[in-house]
Amino acid sequence: MNVSEALAILKEKGFKYTDKRELLLNILAQEGRYLSAKAVLEQMKASFPQLSVDTVYRNLTLLHELDILEATELNGERLYRMVCAGDDHHHHLICTECGKTKKIDICPMHAMFGRPEGFQITGHKFEIYGVCDGCAP
Structure with missing residues (x-):
C-alpha cells in the first residue's frame, strides 16, 4: 500500500486528512519496516515538536484498524508497518x-x-x- 491509497481509505471511511497522518504514513512507507510508536514520534518531532506519543499511538491504532497498517509484537512492544501491496497471501x-x-x-x-x-x-x-x-x- 502506498500513502495515496492509505489517505483515500481514510477519506472513504470518514476520517480527516491531517498533516500529521500524512507524515506518519510517509515515514512508514519510506522505512519499509516495522517501527514502534516511539520511533515514529522521534521522526515526527522535527515537524511537530509538541506531538505526544499518545497521539501517535492513537493514529497507529486507527490505521491498523482500517487495515492500512500491519502490526506485530516484539519484545513486549507493538510495532507497525504499511500493509503489503497486492492481494497475495504471504x-x-x-x-x-x-x-x-x-x-x-x-x-x-x-x-x-x-x-x-x-x-x-x-x-x-x-x-x-x-x-x-x-x-x-
Whole structure:
C-alpha cells in the first residue's frame, strides 16, 4: 500500500486528512519496516515538536484498524508497518534488530492442516523472527 491509497481509505471511511497522518504514513512507507510508536514520534518531532506519543499511538491504532497498517509484537512492544501491496497471501521474516521484513510466499498452514474437518479457518498469522544479513555480527 502506498500513502495515496492509505489517505483515500481514510477519506472513504470518514476520517480527516491531517498533516500529521500524512507524515506518519510517509515515514512508514519510506522505512519499509516495522517501527514502534516511539520511533515514529522521534521522526515526527522535527515537524511537530509538541506531538505526544499518545497521539501517535492513537493514529497507529486507527490505521491498523482500517487495515492500512500491519502490526506485530516484539519484545513486549507493538510495532507497525504499511500493509503489503497486492492481494497475495504471504508471511514475513522479521529482523529482531532493525525491523526489516522479507516476504515469504509459502504458508505453513496449508502443509500443517490443509482444510481441517469441521472447522473453517478465518485467519491466521505466521512470522519468523531472526537477524537480517545487515544486522548479523
